[in-house]
Amino acid sequence: MDALVGFLDGPRARGAFLLRSVLDPPWSLWIKDEAPLTIAAVVRGTAWVRYEGDDPRPLHPGDVAIMRGPDHYIVADSPDTAPQVIIGPGQVCTTVEGVTVAESMSQGVRTWGNTAQGATVMLTGTYSGDGVISRRLVDVLPRLIVMCDGQWDCPVIPLLADEIGKDEPGQEAVLDRLLDLLVVAALRAWLSRPDADAPAWYRAHADPVAGRALRLLQNNPEQPWTVAALAGEVGVSRAALARRFSTLVGEPPMAFLTGWRLTLAADLLLEPNATVASVARKVGYGSPFTFSTAFKRHHGCSPQTHRSTRLDDFRVPASS
Template identity: 65%
Template sequence: MADHPATPPQVIIHPDDRCTTLYGEDLSVAMDRGVRTWGNTDDGASVMLVGTYQSAGEISDRLLRALPPVLVLARDEWDSPLVPLLASEITKDEQGQSAVLDRLLDLLLIAVLRAWFARAESTPGWFRAQADPVVGRALRMLQNHPSHPWTVASLAGRLGVSRAALARRFNELVGEPPMAYLTSWRLALAADLLREPDATLGAVARQVGYGSPFALSAAFKRVRGVSPQEFRAAAQPVAS
């Protein structure tokens, strides 16, 4: 972040609240301004509230692909009571503070995304479909219960509509048939679960609705081009 594109970088902000110069010199003490607060002056003209989601995943990647690299909502375009609330809470040091800040950051992110997609020229089909009384419920059923042995007929029965009507409406709004969406959702969940070093292939298969590790492996390889074991090996951080 800079006041002008020509301003040279001065500080690198690392994960875990660590700041250094470009040459690796630690600035955490020199820039400390209080609880979770850092800067080069106590009365600067600009204040930034910074929050970070440090773990990437296949599920979150669906959302990231639908967003621009930098999303900007100006104050005159959008206002929320969550911003001053977060600004107040972030400088406190009380019991349970991390949980409070995590929840506020989640709420702020949701509010920003709602405002952005409401005005965006194009929004992903799965986002628009959430508001549909039939397809929205279908999506929530598939997402919340991926291990259930869903079929279009059983899903339509739960919703009280015909199989043909559900299939047609789902495809129109989401852009793919219900079972194709379910497969991609299951495999995205499986990919995220495979990042956990202690998760066995059998346990992952059961959680995402495949009857055996072999069935999951076959589907994973067919859609993603690599086996679950190969994906897991590539996803592991490289030791330094």
């Protein structure tokens, strides 16, 4: 498992909010949902996206924008159009005066807008929750990424546009997977760009020594790793591995392993029927006590507190 896999494996990977917006100008949406990550793909027409303090960015057909929360932003037909609709937490839609518009702007299955046939059509996917693993990736992203059509090759957008209006058995699962594919394809394309400030551990995956060591640690955290054992698997000396890993990743192998184990554990604790003992074994700790001590030192709370607090957070949208 790496950060991209972890991004799709968290509690927010299933049942993400997905909508097709059909809009005629003038229109302007003030997005205040504070969701960790939102992706928007323009199918037809033009849109502009802007965070406060930043220059507006245009979006044309085939372009994809990734917006990172919790900061608020505006998506509009023009940079000069004042907000008309506010999208709040839980995707509650109101006018700026607070009048609900969800029903009046409904245009059918997963379709919303101010007209049935709009000049602009956008597909929007919003992940309302996140896991600790995915935060290792999301936290290093800029708050706005724009991938222009022609800068990358992704056939998912037309397929998602075709599937989003269907109401068939298993459709939610189909849409979730398509949305996941679109997000990962866009993030991989962006992270591979020379101008992207990709985290050191992501760039290190391309190295034949550090990259292989990273994959071994991430995929097998339960193993009793030492630098010597890891060097033997990679096929280099212990000193060579320690030097190369620390240079490329930014920390020694065992320090990375400790952080990864405790990051992984934070998400595993949220799985159904998870216990402190079972999670401790999965991430390579010999006893629940040792694991709990390390977890509290790293996360600032006990495993039990983390589990109960995060599960309560995930229940809030369902009960509101």
